[in-house]
Amino acid sequence: MATKSISKEAGDIMLASTMITLGARLQVLQAETDLSHDRLARLYREIRGCSPPKGMLPFSVDWFMTWLPNVHSSLFFNVYQFLNQRTPAKGTRAIIDAYKLYLEHVAEKGGDPSEPVLSFTRAWMLVRFFDSGMMQLSECRQCGGHFVAHAHDLQGSFVCAICRPPPRAGKTRAARDSKVPAMSLAVPKFS
DSSP states (O other): OHHHHHHHHHHHHHHHHHHHHHTOOHHHHHHHOOOOHHHHHHHHHHHHSSOOOOSOOOOOGGGGGSHHHHHHHHHHHHHHHHHHHHSSOOHHHHHHHHHHHHHHHHHHTTOOTTSOSSOHHHHHHHHHHHHTTSEEEEEOTTTOOEEEEETTOOOTTOOOTTTSOOTTTTOSHHHHHHTOOTTOOOOOOOO
16 A cells, blocks of 8 residues: 555656646646645755746636637647547646647747747646636638637637738747748647
């Protein structure tokens, strides 16, 4: 019996360490592991070299609807859904694996993986929003990609942020300086 609890604790420590490395906030770690707040805070300081950030988790579905976060969120969620449905990775493990793939894709397209548009905490919250029925994937009528949208939105006339970007999309100073097209993150279609 004691061996089982030790292995569970070791598994929680490994899971928490992985999530901390990816940028998870303390509240995410508390929700996903059985480790105490103090233990998680010590682990966070050990791995990151600083105290965990304070404050509430971001709790707004509207952030995911703005054009660039929507593209990144849709990319992440399509990968997460594919992994969760078709591989042995389930739940938190699927979130971690999908987020790692998302970071690889961002780095490959010339983005800065140290400052991704979608943080691990927001990716975790996105999955929670889908689980609670607050969000859905809607198919773009022009490109056929599946994009994050508010739950219960009409789907027949949905056009994604890539097919219909806002007028100033990609016109930021950072995008101009990096010489990387802001629209280079295409959302893959998984069948």
